[in-house]
Amino acid sequence: MSSVIYGPVSSWRLGRSLGIDLLSTRGNTCSFDCTYCQLGRTVRPLSKRKEFITLTALAKELETAKGVPADYATFSGVGEPTLASNLGKAIEIVKSTLGLPVAVLTNASFMPREDVRRELALADVVVAKVDAPDEERFQAINRPFGGSTLGETLQGIRRFRSEYKGKLALQMMFVEANRDCAPEMARIARELSPDEVQVNTPLRPCAVKPLPPEEIANIRHKFSGLEGVVTVYEVVTPDVTPLSPDETLRRRPKAV
Numbered sequence: 001m002s003s004v005i006y007g008p009v010s011s012w013r014l015g016r017s018l019g020i021d022l023l024s025t026r027g028n029t030c031s032f033d034c035t036y037c038q039l040g041r042t043v044r045p046l047s048k049r050k051e052f053i054t055l056t057a058l059a060k061e062l063e064t065a066k067g068v069p070a071d072y073a074t075f076s077g078v079g080e081p082t083l084a085s086n087l088g089k090a091i092e093i094v095k096s097t098l099g100l101p102v103a104v105l106t107n108a109s110f111m112p113r114e115d116v117r118r119e120l121a122l123a124d125v126v127v128a129k130v131d132a133p134d135e136e137r138f139q140a141i142n143r144p145f146g147g148s149t150l151g152e153t154l155q156g157i158r159r160f161r162s163e164y165k166g167k168l169a170l171q172m173m174f175v176e177a178n179r180d181c182a183p184e185m186a187r188i189a190r191e192l193s194p195d196e197v198q199v200n201t202p203l204r205p206c207a208v209k210p211l212p213p214e215e216i217a218n219i220r221h222k223f224s225g226l227e228g229v230v231t232v233y234e235v236v237t238p239d240v241t242p243l244s245p246d247e248t249l250r251r252r253p254k255a256v
């Protein structure tokens with residue numbers, strides 16, 4: 001469709017999702033370098049926000065997507081969307097142009113910042129990543145740049161939860177490094193009180209192996225009592241959620 005807008009792709013969490021990539025860089029631009037990232041290693045590590053795509057360019061690109069049937073317009077793409085300093089204005093433009101609810105998938109590293117929380121609050125759905133119950137695993141799994149800590153990140157999500165009126169989902173990716181952490185992760189989820197918890201394991205090709213369905217089902221049990229818990233295996237099997245042919249040819253966005 002364009003370098004900024006892709007799909008719609010099939011998302012296990014958001015249905016038909018029209019992707020918006022406000023970074024549109026070659027290779028992953030991110031404040032993390034997660035071991036399981038399906039984009040591969042982060043080639044542009046960034047811990048400061050900046051403008052990548054102008055709002056004028058975005059508005060022009062959106063003209064090509066008017067009328068495309070989708071359940072959500074989702075800010076995701078090749079990197080961390082909150083790195084874009086014009087995210088808030090971009091959300092407003094997407095809503096007014098496409099008339100779709102907007103979702104943002106974020107690694108939550110910038111949620112300690114008040115300006116980022118204010119911009120994210122313009123979205124209808126925010127999916128925030130929490131993969132680790134302690135600093136050691138946070139550094140090992142998410143490999144953040146710029147001195148991000150788990151403690152500050154959780155504090156940012158906690159503040160956002162208290163301010164935000166939309167739907168807040170936590171995405172928790174389980175891999176070998178945190179497979180024994182479900183009780184602690186469930187405690188974190190209970191404390192953050194999201195509307196949904198997405199228990200995930202990387203099913204798309206990446207550097208680490210997914211955990212099998214039985215193990216994810218056991219992990220799911222540790223979240224008992226929490227409402228809105230979904231696991232990736234309840235919704236898809238490992239060989240579904242294909243990218244659209246157009247998207248497959250163009251690039252590999254991260255899972256939506």
Ligand code: SF4
Binds near residue numbers: 030032042080254
């Ligand atoms: S999984 Fe997301 S947060 Fe992690 S490196 Fe990839 S794009 Fe960044």
